[in-house]
Structure formats: C-alpha cells, structure tokens
Amino acid sequence: MKKLLYILLLGTTAVFAQLQKVEPPFWWSGMHNPELQVMFYGNNIAQYTPEVSNGVVITGVTKTENPNYIFVTIDTKNIPAGVLTFSFKNSKSKVAFTQQYELKQRRENSAIRESYDSSDMIYLLMPDRFANGNPDNDSATGVTEKANRADSNGRHGGDIQGIIDHLDYLEELGATAVWSTPLCEDNDKAYSYHGYAQSDVYKIDPRYGSNENYKRLSAEMKKRGMKLVMDYVTNHWGAEHWMYKDLPTYNWIHQFPGYSQSNYRMATQFAPNASQIDKRQCVDGWFVRTMPDLNQSNPLVLKYLTQNAIWWIEYADLGGFRVDTYSYNDKEGIAKWTKAITDEYPYFNIAGEVWMNDQAQIAYWQKDSKIGAIQSYNSHLPTVMDFTGMDAIAAAFNENETGWANGMQRMYDNFANDFLYPDINNILVFAENHDTGRLNEIYKGDFDKYRMAMALVATVRGIPQLYYGSEIGMAGDKGKGDGDIRRDFPGGWKGDSNDAFTKKGRTDEQQQFFDYTSKLFTWRKNKEVIHTGKTTQYLPYDNVYVYFRYNDTDTVMVLINDAAESRTLKTDRFAENIKQHTSGTDVITGKKTDISKEITLEPKSALILELN
Known part of the structure; x- marks a missing residue:
C-alpha cells in the first residue's frame, strides 16, 4: 500500500x-x-x-x-x-x-469450498527450482538477493508463471493438487529461495510474480479440477519482516530476552514429566537465528495470523494448507488458529508438519485424537504427515530380506499402528519432501526400488504426495546441502540441454520413470476403493508384502517383492480377500494374471491387480 x-x-x-x-x-x-x-x-x-x-x-x-x-x-x-x-x-x-x-x-459457496482429500495426489514443488516462466523478474527491485543460478543455495529464477506454463505436465502426471513451498516475500540477504523466512505475509515475492499472478495460478488450476495448496507458516517469520524491525509489542515474538534457539524436542509439548524449561525452549525457542519465533499466545498475534490465513483463502481461492513446523507452535494457540479456519471453511483441509518418529506422538496432533484427549487437548488439525511411513520406505526397499524389524516388515509395522489415528484416510503419505534425503539418491537411481515405493504410496490409505522431479528420476545428496536436494527441474529454464517436461526432451531413463508414475497416479484418480476402501495386510514372508484395498464393489490386490530373487506365492493364504475371484488385471500393463492357485513375482517388483 x-x-x-x-x-x-x-x-x-x-x-x-x-x-x-x-x-x-x-x-x-x-x-x-x-x-x-x-x-x-x-x-x-x-x-x-x-x-x-x-x-x-x-x-x-x-x-x-x-x-x-x-x-x-x-x-x-x-x-x-x-x-x-x-x-x-x-x-x-x-x-x-x-x-x-x-x-x-x-465468491458463491466460498465457505463450503472443496479441499484436497484422499482422492487427490499432491505434487510438492519448490517454485524457485521448478520453472522460470518470466526471466524479467529474476532479480526484482525492492528485494535484496538477486538471481544466481550457479549458486546451489541462491535464487535461480523459478516463478509462478513457470508453474502455470507446466500445468499440462502436472495434469498428465496424475497430480490433482499442487503444494508449493512459500511464495510470500522473503527478503533475506541469502538463502531466500526457500521462502520460510517471510518478510511480508500479505505480498507475493516479486521474484515469483505478484498477488494477481498467484490468484491466476489458482484460477487456472481450478479450470482443470486441480487444487492449490498454500504452505503456511505460523511458527515464525523472517528477521527482515517489517514488523520485526518495529515490533507492535515486546511479546509479539518470544524473547529470552532476544534470541535463543529451539531444542527441537517436540515431545516436551505433551510429556507428562517434562520440565518447564525444556518445554519453553522447544516452543518459544527460535527455529534458527534468522527466524523470529511468533508468540501465538498473544491474542493480537493469533488474530493477525488467523486473519492473514483466511485472507489468502478468500483472495486466492485456495484449496488447502500445509502448515510448516506445526508442532513447534504454542499448542493452545495453534489449536485456536486451526479451529477458526475450519469453522469458517468446514471442508478445508490443513496438513500439519509434525515431524516425529512415533505414531502415537504424531497421532496426538490429529483432530479428535483420543491420545490428545487424555490431556484434554484437541488440535482440530485434519491431517498429519506419515513421517514414520517415510522412514520405513527409505530403509525397507534397500533391504533384501525380512527380519523381525527390517525389510517389508517395516511397512507392516507402520500400518499396524493405524488404529492410533482418529482419521486414517486423512494422513499425508510420502516417500520424501524438500527437507529429506532424495528417494532416488537413497536408492542410487534404482528404478525397481522407485517403482515399489510409488506403488505403495499410491495404494495405501491416505493422501499421496510426490516431490517434484522424482517422477523423472531426479536425485540429490542431502549431505551436500539442501541446495542439492532442491535442484532445478531440467527444461524449466530457457537453454536447458534436457527438457524433461516433454516426451521428446526426456532421456530414456527419465521417460521410464515418468511413464510408470503417470500411469499409476492417473489410474488412482477415479478409484474410490483406494481413496476410502478398507485395508487387509498380510505378514511379509521372504520379503514379499501383500495387502488388499477393498469396498463393497471392488478389490485391489497389491504384491510387493522386495527380495533380490523371484518369488512364487500360493494364493490360498489370501482366500479371505480373494474370495471368488480367479484373475486380476495389472493396472500398469493391462495384462491379466491368473490368481486361482499361485502368482510369480519378479525380483524387486510391485504388482497391482484389480481383481476380476
């Protein structure tokens, strides 16, 4: 203004x-x-x-x-x-x-807008690294850091127009929703491309475009039946935020006085025997020095954040939120924030980042959790993220044998704890994201391992999320820094030698990854049995994991052979789910498989059968 x-x-x-x-x-x-x-x-x-x-x-x-x-x-x-x-x-x-x-x-029916759910596949991208649709805004005036594509941690120039230009690609891939990391202004002198240190939460960063561009992205997506998911940050702003430079009140942010870093120990939020100093250090401590920690227990702050979130939903016609560092917030304050939004929009979905390594501790944060109720707590958060599932995926497919706690037993054990979640279909399922190791780096580019992981992500309960570039085999070594797991998508910049956005421009290996991913998630789009069906899983033997998704009308059988050798399974063990069916159709190849007596699986393979 x-x-x-x-x-x-x-x-x-x-x-x-x-x-x-x-x-x-x-x-x-x-x-x-x-x-x-x-x-x-x-x-x-x-x-x-x-x-x-x-x-x-x-x-x-x-x-x-x-x-x-x-x-x-x-x-x-x-x-x-x-x-x-x-x-x-x-x-x-x-x-x-x-x-x-x-x-x-x-807008008409704004309050009852649709949001993402288990029928969707969410594509997570980092806009600075996805595609540069407008090179003229790469080094915009009014912000400090300028474009330098040679710096892995610098600004590379990707923007909102780049996303709009490649909606056809995302649609072909089978994505129905897009979660972009934050697009609001981040005026840090360096590392500003990730957007989590925002300096103005009512303004799109000019290096990405404008508020109008963001609204247009949402409108273009809605034309295709796709939903735009905003990455919202309630826990902190950036040190360049204009309000931080002239605080409305001393306790607008958490002060010790001044800076003190979080201990990152989120269990202190609910541990009955946690010391108050440890709890305070987790919740009130700053994520890093450049991110002042917001005080959600201050009514002025809470109201400001609530109205800002609602403003973006109305203004940009959003289809959902993902909330960064959800469990680092003041837990009473964030519950009020979440409830205020879902009261305004009853069907609006919000996925909170609760990065913990125990299902009970993650489930604590989901709406109407019986675990949270023990402490009279309800976060009102519709969706939590399956971080334990992610950990299991990263390890299991690199293990050729099943033991008590390794190989495909990891997956069985993860899903065995589904009873802890009050709404298991409203859990975000993923193999990686912008903060974790790259899946194809962990698997050393092994397509068979990727195929097994994606088959699982696409067919288990919950909402699948895919990280940009994995569908063409992109890798990246987290040991080399975050910039390496956030590489530029090939073809997103004029002059790129490899354009993976088009079939003509992809290498044979990229096409192999893309074809499988596209077929899988396109098939999933209209499969209610996968979206909301029940699950029966069978104990893995010889590192072969079998589970069924079913409802009153359809049955899907998923077989994953994580062993390094072929396996032949007698199917009578699965009679309670196979019932009268004698064959199944491979959802990828369209071929029929006889399941009346036995099934042979190739080494390191996944087979998804719609039973006939």
Missing part, C-alpha cells in the same frame, strides 16, 4: 501522520466470524481515536507500548459489501485524517 502523508494543522503546529500499512488490506462481508481486527500502522498513530462509517460498530481498540500501531476491531455482521471510512480524530475531537476500507463480495 502506498504511503499516505497527511498534514494536520493544529493551531500553528504542523503534525505529520504517516499511515504506512493497513492489514488486512481489505476484507469480505458475510463471513462466518463477523469480528474483524484491522491493524493501522504509522508514525505515532496511536495518538488518534478511530471511528468508522456505515453504522459499523467498533467493539475494541487496542494500543500497545509502540505508538506506531493501533488495532481496531469492528463487527461486520449484516454489513453489505462496500467501502467503509475510518476517521481518526485528534485530542480536540477533530478529524485528522480518514482511510477508506473495502468489504468485498465473497
């Missing part, structure tokens, strides 16, 4: 009141929660008394120790779309200046 300068004549004294920021910049009429808190920021603005037009009632005015802020809460119930006028009066009750404020008309 442009800086407005008002010159106020009070006797012979000229007073300068600079209104620099109004947030949210606009709002909507007809919201479920009619209470709206508008933050006005400007030099000594707290000296004025606000009023508002159109019969709107001011229900609260909050001033802090910083005179440059004033928080005005209004009741928008039954107030139609239109323009309001805020008037600011001086000590003599004279209007010093005014500010118009728009309440927009909501």
Whole structure:
C-alpha cells in the first residue's frame, strides 16, 4: 500500500501522520466470524481515536507500548459489501485524517469450498527450482538477493508463471493438487529461495510474480479440477519482516530476552514429566537465528495470523494448507488458529508438519485424537504427515530380506499402528519432501526400488504426495546441502540441454520413470476403493508384502517383492480377500494374471491387480 502523508494543522503546529500499512488490506462481508481486527500502522498513530462509517460498530481498540500501531476491531455482521471510512480524530475531537476500507463480495459457496482429500495426489514443488516462466523478474527491485543460478543455495529464477506454463505436465502426471513451498516475500540477504523466512505475509515475492499472478495460478488450476495448496507458516517469520524491525509489542515474538534457539524436542509439548524449561525452549525457542519465533499466545498475534490465513483463502481461492513446523507452535494457540479456519471453511483441509518418529506422538496432533484427549487437548488439525511411513520406505526397499524389524516388515509395522489415528484416510503419505534425503539418491537411481515405493504410496490409505522431479528420476545428496536436494527441474529454464517436461526432451531413463508414475497416479484418480476402501495386510514372508484395498464393489490386490530373487506365492493364504475371484488385471500393463492357485513375482517388483 502506498504511503499516505497527511498534514494536520493544529493551531500553528504542523503534525505529520504517516499511515504506512493497513492489514488486512481489505476484507469480505458475510463471513462466518463477523469480528474483524484491522491493524493501522504509522508514525505515532496511536495518538488518534478511530471511528468508522456505515453504522459499523467498533467493539475494541487496542494500543500497545509502540505508538506506531493501533488495532481496531469492528463487527461486520449484516454489513453489505462496500467501502467503509475510518476517521481518526485528534485530542480536540477533530478529524485528522480518514482511510477508506473495502468489504468485498465473497465468491458463491466460498465457505463450503472443496479441499484436497484422499482422492487427490499432491505434487510438492519448490517454485524457485521448478520453472522460470518470466526471466524479467529474476532479480526484482525492492528485494535484496538477486538471481544466481550457479549458486546451489541462491535464487535461480523459478516463478509462478513457470508453474502455470507446466500445468499440462502436472495434469498428465496424475497430480490433482499442487503444494508449493512459500511464495510470500522473503527478503533475506541469502538463502531466500526457500521462502520460510517471510518478510511480508500479505505480498507475493516479486521474484515469483505478484498477488494477481498467484490468484491466476489458482484460477487456472481450478479450470482443470486441480487444487492449490498454500504452505503456511505460523511458527515464525523472517528477521527482515517489517514488523520485526518495529515490533507492535515486546511479546509479539518470544524473547529470552532476544534470541535463543529451539531444542527441537517436540515431545516436551505433551510429556507428562517434562520440565518447564525444556518445554519453553522447544516452543518459544527460535527455529534458527534468522527466524523470529511468533508468540501465538498473544491474542493480537493469533488474530493477525488467523486473519492473514483466511485472507489468502478468500483472495486466492485456495484449496488447502500445509502448515510448516506445526508442532513447534504454542499448542493452545495453534489449536485456536486451526479451529477458526475450519469453522469458517468446514471442508478445508490443513496438513500439519509434525515431524516425529512415533505414531502415537504424531497421532496426538490429529483432530479428535483420543491420545490428545487424555490431556484434554484437541488440535482440530485434519491431517498429519506419515513421517514414520517415510522412514520405513527409505530403509525397507534397500533391504533384501525380512527380519523381525527390517525389510517389508517395516511397512507392516507402520500400518499396524493405524488404529492410533482418529482419521486414517486423512494422513499425508510420502516417500520424501524438500527437507529429506532424495528417494532416488537413497536408492542410487534404482528404478525397481522407485517403482515399489510409488506403488505403495499410491495404494495405501491416505493422501499421496510426490516431490517434484522424482517422477523423472531426479536425485540429490542431502549431505551436500539442501541446495542439492532442491535442484532445478531440467527444461524449466530457457537453454536447458534436457527438457524433461516433454516426451521428446526426456532421456530414456527419465521417460521410464515418468511413464510408470503417470500411469499409476492417473489410474488412482477415479478409484474410490483406494481413496476410502478398507485395508487387509498380510505378514511379509521372504520379503514379499501383500495387502488388499477393498469396498463393497471392488478389490485391489497389491504384491510387493522386495527380495533380490523371484518369488512364487500360493494364493490360498489370501482366500479371505480373494474370495471368488480367479484373475486380476495389472493396472500398469493391462495384462491379466491368473490368481486361482499361485502368482510369480519378479525380483524387486510391485504388482497391482484389480481383481476380476
């Protein structure tokens, strides 16, 4: 918003009141929660008394120790779309200046918008590394770090237009939703490409494009029946955030005083015998020095974050959130934040990053968890992420034999704990993401191992997520730094020698990976039996894992041979699920397989059969 300068004549004294920021910049009429808190920021603005037009009632005015802020809460119930006028009066009750404020008309059925669920496949990408659709914005003015593609940790120039340009590719791949790492402005001097140290949460980073570009991306995706998922960060901002440079109040962020790093021990959030100092160090400690930790227990902060999240949902017509570092937040505050959003949008899905290594501890954070209820806690978070499943996938397919706790037994044991989750179909299933080791690096480019992993991700309960580039065999060594697991997608930049976005431009190896992934997830799109069906799994023998997904009308049999030799299975062991079926159709090749007596599996292979 442009800086407005008002010159106020009070006797012979000229007073300068600079209104620099109004947030949210606009709002909507007809919201479920009619209470709206508008933050006005400007030099000594707290000296004025606000009023508002159109019969709107001011229900609260909050001033802090910083005179440059004033928080005005209004009741928008039954107030139609239109323009309001805020008037600011001086000590003599004279209007010093005014500010118009728009309440927009909501989209039809905005409150009951669809969101992602187990029928979707989410494609996770890092926009700076995906595709450069507009080279003119690579080194935008107003932000510090400029493009340097030679630096693995620098800005490379990928942007929103690059995503829009390749929606056909994503659709062909079988993706129905896109989760992009944060796109809001991150004005760090270095490493700003990841976007998790945001400096303005109402503004798309100009190196990615504009707010309008982001809205257009959402609209283009909706035309294809796809959903745009925003990566939202509640736990911290970046040290370059304009508010951090002039804090509204001392406890807007967690102070010790000043900086102290988190111990990252999230179990302290619920451990009944945890010391208070350890718990505080986890929750209130900063993730890193460049990311000030937000204090969600401060009502002003919580309201600001809640309204910002809702603003983006309405503005960009979003189809869901993924929330970064969910379990590092003040747990009562984040529960209120989550509930406020899902109260406004009952079908809106939010996946929280709860990176823990124990299913019970992850399940604690899912909505209506009986584990959380032991401590009278409900996060209201619809979806948690299956990090234990990810760990099992990374290890299991590199092990040729089954033991008590290795090989395919890892997968069986992971799913054996599904009873801990209150909504097992609403769990995010993945083999890797932007913070973990690259799957194809762990597997050393072994296509057979990739094929087994993807067969599993695509057919077990939950919402599958694919990390960009894995579908063409991309690798990357985390030991070399995050930049190496976040390489540029080949063909996303003009002049790239290899264009993996097109069949013509792919190598034979890239095409092999792509064909399998595309066939698998395209098949999955319309398979309700996979989306919401029940599961029966059988103990792995000789490192062969078999499970069934079924409902009243369909049955799918999944066989994964993680052994280095071929295996022949007698099928009478699976009679309770096979029932009257005598054959199955391979969903990848279309070939029929006789299952009446036995099935032979190739070494390191996966077979997905729709039973006939």
